[in-house]
Amino acid sequence: MSSLSATIQDVFNEPGCGKNANKTEAERKKGCTKQLQPGGAAGGCAFDGAKIALQPFTDVAHLVHGPIACEGNSWDNRGAASSGSSIWRTGFTTDMNETDIVFGGEKRLYKAIKEIIEKYDPPAIFVYQTCVPAMIGDDINAVCKAASQKLGKPVIPVNSPGFVGPKNLGNKLAGEALLDHVIGTVEPDYTTPYDINLIGEYNLSGELWQVKPLFDELGIRILSCISGDGKYREVASSHRARAAMMVCSKAMINVARKMEERYGIPFFEGSFYGIQDSSDSLREIARLLIERGAPAELMERTEAVIAREEARAWAAIEPYKPRFNGKKVLLITGGVKSWSVVAALQEAGLELVGTSVKKSTREDKERIKELMGQDAHMIDDMTPREMYKMLKDAKADIMLSGGKSQFVALKAAMPWLDINQERCHAYMGYVGMVKLVEEIDKALFNPMWQQLRTPAPWDNDGDSWQAKAMAQMDAQAAEIAADPVLAETNRRAKRICFCKQVDLGTIEDAIRRHGLASVDAVKQHTNASGGCGACKGRVEDILAAMPIPEPTTMLQAAE
Amino acid sequence: MAIVTTPKKACAVNPLKMSQPIGGAFAFMGLRGAMPLLHGSQGCTSFGLTLFVRHFKEAVPLQTTAMSEVATVLGGYENVEQAILNIYNRTKPEIIGICSTGVTETKGDDVDGFIRLIREKHPQLARVPLVYVSTPDFKDAFQDGWEKTVVRMVEGLVETPAADVVRDPARVNVLPGCHLTPGDLDEIRTIVEDFGLKPSFLPDLAGSLDGHIPDEFTPTTIGGIGVDEIATMGQASWTIAIGAQMQRAAETMQARTGVPFRLFERLCGLLPNDQFMSFLSEISGRPVPLKYRRQRGQLADAMLDAHFHIGGRRLAIGAEPDLLFDLSSMLHEMGAQVAAAVTTTQSPVLERIKIDEVLISDLEDLEERAKARDCDLLITHSHGRQAAARLNIPFYRAGFPMFDRLGAGHLLSVGYRGTRNLIFDIANLVIADREQNHQPTLDSWRTTDAGLQVRPPQLH
Numbered sequence A: 001m002s003s004l005s006a007t008i009q010d011v012f013n014e015p016g017c018g019k020n021a022n023k024t025e026a027e028r029k030k031g032c033t034k035q036l037q038p039g040g041a042a043g044g045c046a047f048d049g050a051k052i053a054l055q056p057f058t059d060v061a062h063l064v065h066g067p068i069a070c071e072g073n074s075w076d077n078r079g080a081a082s083s084g085s086s087i088w089r090t091g092f093t094t095d096m097n098e099t100d101i102v103f104g105g106e107k108r109l110y111k112a113i114k115e116i117i118e119k120y121d122p123p124a125i126f127v128y129q130t131c132v133p134a135m136i137g138d139d140i141n142a143v144c145k146a147a148s149q150k151l152g153k154p155v156i157p158v159n160s161p162g163f164v165g166p167k168n169l170g171n172k173l174a175g176e177a178l179l180d181h182v183i184g185t186v187e188p189d190y191t192t193p194y195d196i197n198l199i200g201e202y203n204l205s206g207e208l209w210q211v212k213p214l215f216d217e218l219g220i221r222i223l224s225c226i227s228g229d230g231k232y233r234e235v236a237s238s239h240r241a242r243a244a245m246m247v248c249s250k251a252m253i254n255v256a257r258k259m260e261e262r263y264g265i266p267f268f269e270g271s272f273y274g275i276q277d278s279s280d281s282l283r284e285i286a287r288l289l290i291e292r293g294a295p296a297e298l299m300e301r302t303e304a305v306i307a308r309e310e311a312r313a314w315a316a317i318e319p320y321k322p323r324f325n326g327k328k329v330l331l332i333t334g335g336v337k338s339w340s341v342v343a344a345l346q347e348a349g350l351e352l353v354g355t356s357v358k359k360s361t362r363e364d365k366e367r368i369k370e371l372m373g374q375d376a377h378m379i380d381d382m383t384p385r386e387m388y389k390m391l392k393d394a395k396a397d398i399m400l401s402g403g404k405s406q407f408v409a410l411k412a413a414m415p416w417l418d419i420n421q422e423r424c425h426a427y428m429g430y431v432g433m434v435k436l437v438e439e440i441d442k443a444l445f446n447p448m449w450q451q452l453r454t455p456a457p458w459d460n461d462g463d464s465w466q467a468k469a470m471a472q473m474d475a476q477a478a479e480i481a482a483d484p485v486l487a488e489t490n491r492r493a494k495r496i497c498f499c500k501q502v503d504l505g506t507i508e509d510a511i512r513r514h515g516l517a518s519v520d521a522v523k524q525h526t527n528a529s530g531g532c533g534a535c536k537g538r539v540e541d542i543l544a545a546m547p548i549p550e551p552t553t554m555l556q557a558a559e
Numbered sequence B: 001m002a003i004v005t006t007p008k009k010a011c012a013v014n015p016l017k018m019s020q021p022i023g024g025a026f027a028f029m030g031l032r033g034a035m036p037l038l039h040g041s042q043g044c045t046s047f048g049l050t051l052f053v054r055h056f057k058e059a060v061p062l063q064t065t066a067m068s069e070v071a072t073v074l075g076g077y078e079n080v081e082q083a084i085l086n087i088y089n090r091t092k093p094e095i096i097g098i099c100s101t102g103v104t105e106t107k108g109d110d111v112d113g114f115i116r117l118i119r120e121k122h123p124q125l126a127r128v129p130l131v132y133v134s135t136p137d138f139k140d141a142f143q144d145g146w147e148k149t150v151v152r153m154v155e156g157l158v159e160t161p162a163a164d165v166v167r168d169p170a171r172v173n174v175l176p177g178c179h180l181t182p183g184d185l186d187e188i189r190t191i192v193e194d195f196g197l198k199p200s201f202l203p204d205l206a207g208s209l210d211g212h213i214p215d216e217f218t219p220t221t222i223g224g225i226g227v228d229e230i231a232t233m234g235q236a237s238w239t240i241a242i243g244a245q246m247q248r249a250a251e252t253m254q255a256r257t258g259v260p261f262r263l264f265e266r267l268c269g270l271l272p273n274d275q276f277m278s279f280l281s282e283i284s285g286r287p288v289p290l291k292y293r294r295q296r297g298q299l300a301d302a303m304l305d306a307h308f309h310i311g312g313r314r315l316a317i318g319a320e321p322d323l324l325f326d327l328s329s330m331l332h333e334m335g336a337q338v339a340a341a342v343t344t345t346q347s348p349v350l351e352r353i354k355i356d357e358v359l360i361s362d363l364e365d366l367e368e369r370a371k372a373r374d375c376d377l378l379i380t381h382s383h384g385r386q387a388a389a390r391l392n393i394p395f396y397r398a399g400f401p402m403f404d405r406l407g408a409g410h411l412l413s414v415g416y417r418g419t420r421n422l423i424f425d426i427a428n429l430v431i432a433d434r435e436q437n438h439q440p441t442l443d444s445w446r447t448t449d450a451g452l453q454v455r456p457p458q459l460h
Helices: A003-012 A025-030 A046-054 A068-072 A098-103 A106-120 A131-136 A140-151 A167-181 A212-218 A232-236 A253-263 A275-291 A297-317 A320-324 A337-347 A362-381 A384-394 A405-411 A429-444 A448-452 A465-482 A484-492 A504-514 A519-526 A536-545 A551-558 B020-028 B042-056 B069-074 B077-091 B102-107 B111-121 B123-127 B142-157 B182-194 B227-231 B244-257 B270-284 B290-310 B321-333 B363-372 B382-391 B415-437
Strands: A061-065 A125-129 A155-158 A195-201 A221-227 A243-247 A267-270 A328-332 A351-353 A398-401 A416-418 A495-497 B003-005 B034-039 B095-100 B130-133 B168-176 B198-201 B236-242 B261-264 B314-318 B337-343 B357-360 B377-380 B395-397
Touching: A003 A167, A046 A061, A046 A125, A046 A167, A046 B042, A061 A106, A068 B042, A106 A125, A106 A140, A125 A140, A131 B069, A131 B102, A140 A155, A155 A167, A167 A253, A195 A253, A212 A221, A212 A275, A212 A297, A221 A232, A243 A253, A243 A275, A253 A267, A267 A275, A275 A297, A275 A337, A275 A429, A297 A429, A320 A429, A328 A337, A328 A384, A337 A351, A337 A429, A384 A405, A384 A465, A398 A405, A398 A429, A405 A416, A416 A429, A465 A484, A484 A504, A495 A504, A495 A536, A504 A519, A504 A536, A519 A536, B020 B034, B020 B042, B020 B095, B020 B142, B034 B042, B034 B077, B069 B102, B077 B095, B077 B111, B077 B123, B095 B111, B095 B142, B111 B123, B111 B130, B130 B142, B142 B227, B142 B244, B168 B182, B168 B244, B182 B198, B182 B270, B182 B290, B182 B415, B236 B244, B236 B270, B244 B261, B244 B321, B261 B270, B270 B290, B270 B415, B290 B415, B314 B321, B314 B363, B321 B337, B321 B415, B337 B363, B357 B363, B363 B377, B363 B382, B377 B382, B377 B415, B382 B395, B395 B415
Parallel strands: A061 A125, A125 A155, A195 A221, A195 A243, A243 A267, A328 A351, A328 A398, A398 A416, B003 B357, B034 B095, B095 B130, B168 B198, B168 B236, B236 B261, B314 B337, B314 B377, B337 B357, B377 B395
Antiparallel strands: none
């Protein structure tokens, strides 16, 4: 077993991951990610994920070893912000050519490292492996080791070629590179009882800076942010932090957990999206620091800051409440930040459609995460016309999403706000939530929508493409309703599990034939819910809707 | 005559070049109902997709065979088969265009062979054209991917007309290079139609990526030239190729169908458009419409107004060969000096760029030369923004990608009118820069020695 596949297995075994705890050993081995579907896949590769996770280290030179596609098509495409160096935005690549493929690219890689040190002299170089050199057997670990020794600079191999898996696996492999080669290699100049690490925060659109002033005020020092606006020396000495916050994402859970294991740094999973979550996170940081020996008065000061910031934020949001009265938001996003945004939007007086969650209990929180996870998957799987129908049916006034749904929403003259990672506004902390509310208001009440919804003078209402799309959908529905066989076929073809591509009919048949009574049993027979697990709720609903017959009688009945 | 050199450095810094598979996929996007498919790992597609979406601000169809490590080693037949079937079932495409990538070329997947097998196994695909182009990432560049793909389209989709076919004298084929925007294509279409001619554009990005609101939602391209129309391009009376990159496609068209071609290497500038107008007048038998006679006068006047600002400017330009040749020639004709030129790949037009040396290299080299040669106008794609900020000189964004400004699809550089607008835009940039950064002060010309300081001429 090569060391890369060993690392991948190690990542799949991550005990810190809640999902993993419920998996059998065989399932864990298969990995935690959606199987990729040729001709139906979306999203980046493992190399993309690794680069996303590490590139926000601003003073590091990020060198991509591969043909031009990997860096040439993607460099300087992320909205992270830097308060210092800009070398992280410089595109470095070995731009491998045919000769390198035939004779190997290791020499070129070594020379490239040397050139970067001579010309740019960064404190460290991260070298990213890609598919082609991985295939021809370029050993970047060996090259990096040799270069480090000869050139006297940390040269860190990031072994995450695109074809080993999707983006989130790449995030974790990037974390492994930090754990293996960077963290703990340098001692900080000094330490304080108020030193923390932020893990998995990328400072997109400078959003970290919406929160940092509060830390500064409290005297809490971000010893290292991994990786937004981070510096090499900081992450290298991050093992001396007293506590850590895993920000809003499981992307780097392996880093948080292993740092706890190796260096005794306790961590919690928190978020700075939303007012409540921001306050909770500040409290938790204070609590952990006090536990590790910081003076208890830190909590009082934290509470004072929280009270002040909350009051300010609510006061700023208050004027929007009457304007938002009766306005509906369709929120479609995967990921854990959904909940925080939901809570904040509800507080601002907006009604959420597409979810039935009203209160903020823990169970609701879990439920909404699950629902939104499903919706995000469903969106990936939808044709644009279906997506338009969903918007229309939801009777929403504005849609918040990321990804490809934006063009359907906008072309349907539906106000839309970007909440994915390419967005240009920062929405973190108390000020960020106020900013989000402001942006929603601007989008909702823009007078442009009125004009765009007016048909052209030569068109009748029914001629618009929107009307035509709806008519087509209605015609299809009528056709289906008139034909019971077709209706049944369609009903059965409804996709239940998007990861494993299992439809309703398959699940019903399995339940009938084998007398299944639990989600696990359904999973064993059909593979449904064997991917991300977000469709468990739907499988439960199917089970609940079906009588549980004796398997044998049913088989006889079927024959 | 310019010498073309490739610097010997191991590390490309701030790449100008993009890979040829996405150039190939870009060409497929000019076909109606098309789904371009990259045979590689999913990142190959997602990086390209992000680039197109950010450039056009549109939903862009582009799929992947999602090759895993194991599939790559064992060969990608099953992935190609599954991808084609999935696309066929889910999106009902009129054509699927497949481009290989570095990873599948390194393995040596025989995709043409795969397609034969897939066709045998799945007769339901008989009516869906599957066009395959070999486009390894480790060779050539974006423009080459486009060039090869259009050649393959002509080979695979254009029918050889019967010997006794009567050619339609009004019908012309237009083969545009990838340096032209959807807005450029629409401008050329209007000009050609104004001569009473009926153009077929291959590919036609103006139909798919011009930012219109489609009549119907489809997950494939929302417009462009149809496969049926391509099939009959052999019945045209002329082919007009625009940009040297289209020479091979035009030759292939001629060889397959006997349609003669005329190559226009440039359509930006006064004289190139004079030639274009004369040609259209000649093949259509109609005089140049009054509209274009007026536009010519307007362009001439724009050149007069702008030469004060553009004349003497020292231009640093980084672009793919045809765009580089077109823009640098036009600005040279306006009195600018081409002081630094960097491109991505070989082309016969490079030696005619008005400079001593053209580099096939990256934006690091362009920035260094721009600095060393005191350039005061930078033209390249959006990735030049960091260099422009450091050099602090006016920066005109041209080419692909343009992700940090709006309207990339509608920038014009062709025709009298397009050239006129471009000249105004660049001249205005220069004027704004002078107002912001170079206003005279009391001490602008004061020297410690007696008299005025005279700067020696900067001729390269």
